[in-house]
Amino acid sequence: MKICILGAGALGCAIGAKLSEAGHETWLLNRNAAHVETINRAGLNIQDELGERVVHIQARTSAANIGLVDLVVVLVKSFHTQQAIQGAMALVGPHTLVLSLQNGLGHEDILADAVGRSRVLAGKTYVGGVLLGPGSICSGVAGKSTYIGELDGSISPRVQAIADAFQGAGLNTIVSDNIVGTMWDKLLINVATGALTGITMLNYGQLYSEPVLEGTALAAVAEAIAVATAAGVRLSVTDPGQAWELASQGLPASFKTSMLQSLEKGSITEIDFINGSVVRWGQRYGIPTPVNTTLVACIKGIERAMADHQQEEANL
Missing domain, CATH: 1.10.1040.10 (N-(1-d-carboxylethyl)-l-norvaline Dehydrogenase; domain 2)
Structure with missing residues (x-):
């Protein structure tokens, strides 16, 4: 699966790193140039329950040259949602899904206005992350669950496929019929x-x-x-x-x-x-x-x- 993390701060990097390590083509998209440059040059430094390691993953400050992706995972601050998705439309093709894991309510409507409600999935994650510096995070994945689902409550093959990809990457993920x-x-x-x-x-x-x-x-x-x-x-x-x-x-x-x-x-x-x-x-x-x-x-x-x-x- 080709995945772009839109808003790859500490939490986005924690999730993106796990997906990349599992073999998914994963891109981190973040406006912080120093953060992105460090990741591209030296890799993403991660401290977690397994110790400290470096994950080599591709990062960008804009969506240009990434190409169409299968899944956009939205993790920007809620008040940046509209600007972020408008700047990421180059990622969105006929089969692209957009999954919000943001705090609060209302961003799913903003995303739906931009890409169409049929493309939007919603979720909540209890995975944690702290930014230690450019290209360096403390990640909290162990024992933390992520819930995803269709806005209409259906258990669809597409949302199950995403859950399977996350689960296979070590991200405990549950499909909800009441997201x-x-x-x-x-x-x-x-x-x-x-x-x-x-x-x-x-x-x-x-x-x-x-x-x-x-x-x-x-x-x-x-x-x-x-x-x-x-x-x-x-x-x-x-x-x-x-x-x-x-x-x-x-x-x-x-x-x-x-x-x-x-x-x-x-x-x-x-x-x-x-x-x-x-x-x-x-x-x-x-x-x-x-x-x-x-x-x-x-x-x-x-x-x-x-x-x-x-x-x-x-x-x-």
């Missing part, structure tokens, strides 16, 4: 902690020791469950306390959510695709979402203050 429900289950976990840590700047140890914050988290998740229920989504996580507990499971007290990490780096967040999704779906189905609306507004305010500060510094 939308699976996406919502993961969303509930992100809703529980992401925005709160971004607003308060607290790590998990601090967050989970503040009962007043737990109350807000449970209220946000309760809204999300009510919205999903109204939309007819089948959830595995049906109690707000369950999402709160799952969010911290197996993670150290020093853990920081991706939303907090984004703000610490001076970057905007994926709030529109996480709590913002709850608000949009709530409006669609007539379910009030005052807690999530407030969390979105607070993060947007922080992003605005950050952007203004960056502009002021640039003008000095």
